[in-house]
Amino acid sequence: MRGYIFDLDGTVYLGDRLIEGAAEAIQTLKERGDKVVFLSNKPIATRQSYVQKLTKMGIPTDLREILNSSLIVARYLQKRLKTGEKVYVIGEEPIKEELREHGITPLDAYDTSIPDYVVLSWDREFNYDKLNRLYQAAVRGAFIIASNPDCTCPLEDGQLPDTGTFIAALESATGKPIDIVIGKPSPISAMAAVEQIGLDCRDCVMVGDRLDTDIKMAYNTGMQSVLVLTGVGTREAAVASPYPPDHILSSIKDIIYL
Template sequence: MGDIIKIQGYLIDLDGTVYRGEQLIPGAERALGELYARGRKILFISNKPLYSRKDYAKKLSRLGILAKESDVLNSSFVLARYLAKEAPGAKVFAIGEPPLLKELRRAGLRLTEDPRKIEYVVAAFDRTFDYRKLNIAFQALTRGARFYATNPDRTCPVEDGEIPDAAAVIAALEATTGRKVEKVFGKPSHYMIQTALEILGLPPEKCAMVGDRLETDIRMAKENGLTAILVLTGVTRPEDLKSSPFQPDYVLPSLAELPDLDEKIGGEG
């Protein structure tokens, strides 16, 4: 495989791949610096709608990796961008936190809590999810509003374990309305990968996805023609590979080893 692939761009997951919480993965800063020096294009990708792209860029810079807002892609940006094209100025009710709401407004979408006016219900990770929000969404969906979601994750890793993620909100709406979510925009969706490739300006065969989750990072890569690189600094353990239908092309102990692999699979920029 290494004789054929000539990678020019990397899509790199954040939590569990570049950092864990507020701690940079050892060797990550040096590894990314080497890739940049070789002219590789890098786009950081996250499913979390809890922070804006600017927030992620600030965090990376704070940890020693200089990054701009345009270097980061997350599920809320992909969803807002899609909605702005599909239905400019649409009336939206979003179950989510302030960064998601800001992203939707920034895309020219109009937020409302009136079920009679809501055209789209957006389900996302929301630590303030309550019965009031559930009922607004329920009333809108039973009136025919479209049903979208930012990301499919069941749980979100935190420093002392895990907490429920967007899947909990999606499940509540599906259970009460009898409807299924129509579109999900985070990894492993083709909406996410199409946006990422468009930003990088590269075809899938010249890109690799680097991440720690088999069911999102590796699945997205394998289903869309990218090279799949798993790192073992996040949620996936070596023994998990035996039972997964999503097999990476390469497995690395951490992001620190990526420059060595790039020497084998990288192409001229």
């Protein structure tokens, strides 16, 4: 038995288009007794929406098979947060909803008090006021938690700027790195995935399209890794990468042959 950890955007689908052969490959893995979870850095969708999307695409999915950066951030904060400490979120409703489901109430947008923690996430309404509030919190000692480091998110017709662009803006302003990144390639995400599967890292395979998140996480934690060429990563970049994948496949459909 092996555990397969699948990225979603660029690996299983692109936007609303399923990668050819993805449904059949994942079904084959499950039928032969392997375990499957989906691990996404994307914080602008709920886990429930992933279940609905995958199931509609022909990949029947249970909520327990979905892990995303929003959930892992919520679990991380739940363990750290002390009574009375405040959390400000730069992000969209799905990550705020996940925090509330874990008993964490983000500060209201009109509450100008300095937070103890800032969750920095993908926010398609990011503006100067939010950047300034983020900066002011950081220089006053707030602990900055980024949901994910991705600079872009792949779509069927191109890419969009992601959380990594906001991280770069803050680090440029403060002159120092943020405190922690929760999403891939963080070992926090790796441990969340293997615990969900119930196997050790060495028995798990990370399948994704990004060298700097998916493959790097696998490389650093002793997982096997598979780079698929349906998203951001390329064969040329993989050859030159300090985190080389164990396998390179044209798409997810060939995963059953490894």
